[in-house]
Amino acid sequence: MIRLFLRDLALGVRAGGGFGLGLAFFLILVVLVPFGVGPEPQFLSRIAPGILWVGALLACLLSLDRIFQLDFEDGSLDLLAVAPVPLEGVTAAKALAHWVTTGLPLVLIAPLLGVLLNLPGPAYSYMILSLAIGTPALSFIGAFGAALTVGLKRGGLLLSLLVLPLYVPTLIFGAETVRRGAEGLPVGTPLAMLAGISLAVVALLPFAAAAALRINLR
Amino acid sequence: MLTVDALSCARGGLAVLHGVGFVLNPGEVLILRGPNGIGKTTLLRTVAGLQPPVAGRIDAPAEGLAYAAHADGLKAQMTVVENLEFWSAIFGGPPIDEALRAFDLVGLRSRLAQNLSAGQKRRLGLARLLVTGRPVWILDEPTVSLDRASVALFADAVRAHCAAGGSALIATHIDLGLQAEVLDLTPFRAEGAPGEASPRPRADAPTDPFDDEAFL
Numbered sequence: 001m002i003r004l005f006l007r008d009l010a011l012g013v014r015a016g017g018g019f020g021l022g023l024a025f026f027l028i029l030v031v032l033v034p035f036g037v038g039p040e041p042q043f044l045s046r047i048a049p050g051i052l053w054v055g056a057l058l059a060c061l062l063s064l065d066r067i068f069q070l071d072f073e074d075g076s077l078d079l080l081a082v083a084p085v086p087l088e089g090v091t092a093a094k095a096l097a098h099w100v101t102t103g104l105p106l107v108l109i110a111p112l113l114g115v116l117l118n119l120p121g122p123a124y125s126y127m128i129l130s131l132a133i134g135t136p137a138l139s140f141i142g143a144f145g146a147a148l149t150v151g152l153k154r155g156g157l158l159l160s161l162l163v164l165p166l167y168v169p170t171l172i173f174g175a176e177t178v179r180r181g182a183e184g185l186p187v188g189t190p191l192a193m194l195a196g197i198s199l200a201v202v203a204l205l206p207f208a209a210a211a212a213l214r215i216n217l218r
Numbered sequence: 219m220l221t222v223d224a225l226s227c228a229r230g231g232l233a234v235l236h237g238v239g240f241v242l243n244p245g246e247v248l249i250l251r252g253p254n255g256i257g258k259t260t261l262l263r264t265v266a267g268l269q270p271p272v273a274g275r276i277d278a279p280a281e282g283l284a285y286a287a288h289a290d291g292l293k294a295q296m297t298v299v300e301n302l303e304f305w306s307a308i309f310g311g312p313p314i315d316e317a318l319r320a321f322d323l324v325g326l327r328s329r330l331a332q333n334l335s336a337g338q339k340r341r342l343g344l345a346r347l348l349v350t351g352r353p354v355w356i357l358d359e360p361t362v363s364l365d366r367a368s369v370a371l372f373a374d375a376v377r378a379h380c381a382a383g384g385s386a387l388i389a390t391h392i393d394l395g396l397q398a399e400v401l402d403l404t405p406f407r408a409e410g411a412p413g414e415a416s417p418r419p420r421a422d423a424p425t426d427p428f429d430d431e432a433f434l
Contacts, residue, residue: 004308011293011296074294075288078263079346080308081267082266082268082284084308085308217268
């Protein structure tokens with residue numbers, strides 16, 4: 001299981017692994033927003049939490065179909081399914097590897113990009129905290145969606161449509177945490193909800209993803 | 219070691235094989251034969267546990283099967299050694315040196331899998347069987363894209379595996395030069411299976427342009 005996680009990490013950062021894809025998308029989005037909506041600092045700092053969270057979410061979405069599709073195409077998924085590792089563990093390891101190669105870089109670069117959007121000072125710590133808590137949920141929900149659509153050729157569209165509604169609660173509570181943090185309001189409630197969603201998703205969805213994979217491999 | 223009894227299996231919701239039964243003892247090789255589309259791959263996937271049987275029974279040792287199909291399960295951006303070591307670690311199998319030697323891959327150790335030829339990839343895919351350390355090999359067309367020398371290497375590997383008490387179930391169209399039982403699947407074709415009522419059109423016959431998609 002650890003080997004699978006390490007292999008996916010290595011594949012993610014090697015050539016053609018899609019490591020930089022989400023990061024570059026996030027960067028481009030955040031750089032372009034001020035050009036689109038105008039450079040007023042007050043306005044930018046009001047929309048900054050939402051833009052950063054939406055950007056992180058879409059960047060995460062970009063690389064979801066790679067989680068299982070590549071392994072499906074080269075036959076590894078069949079072999080993993082008959083290997084002495086539980087498929088639930090396989091899905092969890094692959095979702096975790098997706099988070100480390102996609103979600104974690106977004107968490108780390110978000111404060112830098114916050115400067116571009118004039119994110120208010122007190123909000124920075126909450127930005128990092130909420131993304132760190134929320135992006136694992138994005139990867140695990142995404143892995144479930146990827147498992148559902150794994151056999152389909154160019155299933156990316158269906159995957160996005162399936163996953164987007166499931167992403168909404170994470171987005172709402174994540175952005176709300178940062179917004180409240182920026183205004184100096186207490187953030188306990190949205191942060192607790194966000195953490196609750198993440199924990200539930202990480203605990204339950206590997207099982208759902210494994211069940212979906214078993215059906216799709218038939 | 220592996221007992222299959224009155225097995226029926228289906229592909230894409232259509233029954234393809236009905237009432238297949240055989241016993242595979244340690245040290246034995248069983249070759250599956252039959253025309254394209256009869257259900258060799260479906261049968262092997264069912265035996266490997268990748269899809270549930272429609273009816274019948276499969277008695278296999280727990281965690282005793284190693285499966286190799288048309289796709290080799292190789293990662294293009296990883297080297298030969300990295301690919302093999304990964305599968306060895308996943309299966310908790312023996313070290314990879316023996317497997318590298320058996321399939322003449324020693325000189326390609328640090329080559330990326332994407333730079334291998336089709337036959338070399340196949341050899342690497344087959345070497346994976348050795349590092350699983352599992353007694354029953356289930357092989358689907360193992361000799362595709364192998365040259366004559368590599369086929370001989372493969373046959374030697376199967377012989378050595380059987381001499382060590384292992385066994386193999388192989389779907390193939392060519393003669394591997396192995397001492398093996400042969401099971402022809404044609405009599406087990408399920409009633410109404412695709413291909414029975416309507417044989418595939420000849421190459422010169424006008425074909426429905428959408429017909430091909432059924433075989434993808």
